[in-house]
Amino acid sequence: MFRTRPDARPATVEVLVEGTPVLVPEGASAAVAVLLAGLSAIREMPVTGSPRGPLCLMGVCFDCLAEIDGVPNRQACMVPVAPGMRIARQRGAREARP
Numbered sequence: 001m002f003r004t005r006p007d008a009r010p011a012t013v014e015v016l017v018e019g020t021p022v023l024v025p026e027g028a029s030a031a032v033a034v035l036l037a038g039l040s041a042i043r044e045m046p047v048t049g050s051p052r053g054p055l056c057l058m059g060v061c062f063d064c065l066a067e068i069d070g071v072p073n074r075q076a077c078m079v080p081v082a083p084g085m086r087i088a089r090q091r092g093a094r095e096a097r098p
């Protein structure tokens with residue numbers, strides 16, 4: 001479904017998407033890592049539980065919210081990958097902290 005362009009930079013950065021190692025080009029976003037991992041969804045709607053995944057890839061739709069390195073509610077399309085980054089599915093709503 002999602003493929004890199006033939007002229008894309010080589011995939012040299014290893015991240016973990018839902019615990020699975022994925023190689024991603026340097027400078028790509030965590031949302032690209034999700035798509036390269038073959039996932040179409042990375043979060044669930046808090047009310048309905050319906051799946052959502054990266055859509056706009058430019059910070060507008062918020063359908064890419066994920067837990068990145070243990071921090072929930074991050075817009076995966078706005079976060080560049082880093083070696084060893086852990087990207088995980090966000091389930092439900094984020095907890096409010098006092």
Ligand code: FES
Nearest residue numbers: 057061062064077
């Ligand atoms: S994919 Fe739309 S805000 Fe990230």
